[in-house]
Amino acid sequence: MRYGIIGTGAIGGFYGARLAKAGQEVHFLLHNDYDYVLRHGLEVHSWQGDFKLEHPNVYRDTHEMPPCDVVLVGLKTTNNRLLPDLLPPLLHDKTLVVLIQNGIGVEADVQQMFPNVSLAAGLAFICSSKSEPGVVRHQHYGSINIGNYSCRDTSLIDKLLAELREAGIEVNLVDYETARWRKAVWNMPFNGMTVALGCQTLDLMQHPLSRRLIWEQMMEVVHAAQAMGVPGLDEAFAEKMMQMTDDMVPYSPSMRLDWDFHRPMEIEYLYTRPLQLAREAGCPMPRLEMLEAELRFMQDNR
Amino acid sequence: MRYGIIGTGAIGGFYGARLAKAGQEVHFLLHNDYDYVLRHGLEVHSWQGDFKLEHPNVYRDTHEMPPCDVVLVGLKTTNNRLLPDLLPPLLHDKTLVVLIQNGIGVEADVQQMFPNVSLAAGLAFICSSKSEPGVVRHQHYGSINIGNYSCRDTSLIDKLLAELREAGIEVNLVDYETARWRKAVWNMPFNGMTVALGCQTLDLMQHPLSRRLIWEQMMEVVHAAQAMGVPGLDEAFAEKMMQMTDDMVPYSPSMRLDWDFHRPMEIEYLYTRPLQLAREAGCPMPRLEMLEAELRFMQDNR
Numbered sequence: 001m002r003y004g005i006i007g008t009g010a011i012g013g014f015y016g017a018r019l020a021k022a023g024q025e026v027h028f029l030l031h032n033d034y035d036y037v038l039r040h041g042l043e044v045h046s047w048q049g050d051f052k053l054e055h056p057n058v059y060r061d062t063h064e065m066p067p068c069d070v071v072l073v074g075l076k077t078t079n080n081r082l083l084p085d086l087l088p089p090l091l092h093d094k095t096l097v098v099l100i101q102n103g104i105g106v107e108a109d110v111q112q113m114f115p116n117v118s119l120a121a122g123l124a125f126i127c128s129s130k131s132e133p134g135v136v137r138h139q140h141y142g143s144i145n146i147g148n149y150s151c152r153d154t155s156l157i158d159k160l161l162a163e164l165r166e167a168g169i170e171v172n173l174v175d176y177e178t179a180r181w182r183k184a185v186w187n188m189p190f191n192g193m194t195v196a197l198g199c200q201t202l203d204l205m206q207h208p209l210s211r212r213l214i215w216e217q218m219m220e221v222v223h224a225a226q227a228m229g230v231p232g233l234d235e236a237f238a239e240k241m242m243q244m245t246d247d248m249v250p251y252s253p254s255m256r257l258d259w260d261f262h263r264p265m266e267i268e269y270l271y272t273r274p275l276q277l278a279r280e281a282g283c284p285m286p287r288l289e290m291l292e293a294e295l296r297f298m299q300d301n302r
Numbered sequence: 303m304r305y306g307i308i309g310t311g312a313i314g315g316f317y318g319a320r321l322a323k324a325g326q327e328v329h330f331l332l333h334n335d336y337d338y339v340l341r342h343g344l345e346v347h348s349w350q351g352d353f354k355l356e357h358p359n360v361y362r363d364t365h366e367m368p369p370c371d372v373v374l375v376g377l378k379t380t381n382n383r384l385l386p387d388l389l390p391p392l393l394h395d396k397t398l399v400v401l402i403q404n405g406i407g408v409e410a411d412v413q414q415m416f417p418n419v420s421l422a423a424g425l426a427f428i429c430s431s432k433s434e435p436g437v438v439r440h441q442h443y444g445s446i447n448i449g450n451y452s453c454r455d456t457s458l459i460d461k462l463l464a465e466l467r468e469a470g471i472e473v474n475l476v477d478y479e480t481a482r483w484r485k486a487v488w489n490m491p492f493n494g495m496t497v498a499l500g501c502q503t504l505d506l507m508q509h510p511l512s513r514r515l516i517w518e519q520m521m522e523v524v525h526a527a528q529a530m531g532v533p534g535l536d537e538a539f540a541e542k543m544m545q546m547t548d549d550m551v552p553y554s555p556s557m558r559l560d561w562d563f564h565r566p567m568e569i570e571y572l573y574t575r576p577l578q579l580a581r582e583a584g585c586p587m588p589r590l591e592m593l594e595a596e597l598r599f600m601q602d603n604r
Contacts, residue, residue, distance in 0.1 A: 196498070197599055197603075207595075207602060209599060210595050286588045293515040297505075
């Protein structure tokens, strides 16, 4: 299949580069790094092995890109207002758009912009960052879960899964709601708390009170998801997330990096939307609401 | 009556100086400021009028101080471990010790150190600070509520109230539990949140989400106090605290000053103890527990 990558950063850059390395036709949209990557290529420094695409197909404008069968969107959700302008040139009748983005409510909003487009969620379990122009650092993990949101042609999804696997990526097809809310179990505590306390994941795990707080915040997400009837979330899953974080290198989640580099934080989809849904389901999340308030305050007063 | 002041800072210094100015015999324990005050006197710069005690009775060791009828303790609770050493020389059979200190559980712990001493709580509603040696700045308010904890001779309490009033201080006799928990309605949100967000009281009032959070935290205290059967706490009182803070100059509560000046924060009596009592009463305070976790994390990782 022909792939388009919107947002060639830590996420889109990594999965796009792996697909290209495996022989797929991949077209990358770049912004700041365009000139550098055109000249020097796109490098991935990965714990699974470094590699480089010498001459990737790079663009600085989607109007020069061909229609694609699959578009991987790796933009920050804070830039999703650009999608009505960016996305149309890449779409044909059956294009599958995979939103590899953080938070809850992203697909609903993008579907409103493009009522007829097939959408899926991509839940990346990966520690990666774009540290310098044209270089993606892939520090840990790397799997991706795909949740079908509105794609009727499931053979297209199957093909995507097969081609990702051929590219050496661990991939699973998961229930859409389950996948998004499972991801929130980790994302909601760690993204905000590392910003609020100016620390990394492991610091939060090592102090007894912040560790307990992280656990309580995880359980708020689990209980809200259960109240909404989302299957597959329970205490055992939260325990797995705690264990995984204990085993992880000390890590700065994407919101911490956004804060450090003075970029807007993805508060809307990581906090505001799921908090609202939980409230509507009669199961509010007080500690995560407090965290949202702290983050909004920090962003608005910096 | 003869007064002893343990901790001649923003609080003890202010009330002690006002009593001395009104003609009472007052003995001040000083630490860092001893030499300065001995030479230059003790100044109060107050919105109600500046004044100076040219030659106050100052000491650097309580063993040189006379027994007193009333001892006002203005120490930080983080220094209460010093009381078994500091207090005995000032005590006679009927000495009343007034703890003008922050938090919940202070009297219980001091009573354990001195089982036979008469204790009262002093709840200072005052914006004041010790900005430089020998100078107390009194910016706003100034009233004090006295709650009797274990003093059987109520005429002693009455006399204290009368002498404070003669010194121009607004003073009220209040129910001990009510007074401590009412103070917590303001103290618990604002002390910690100004540290967690590195701001002043008015900043928290002006952002819609932090304002809502402050209100929710106030209501956590109100509900916990109600669950414990403490009279005099309701939504109307919390509304009064919101209104008062709106009307106040932008203010850094004592915990914010402690943090800024790298002093230990009074987390134990301002958070840990009331949170524990609320939990035991079946009415936990999740947002304030989260705040305690953030503060402990900050203090232990600085």
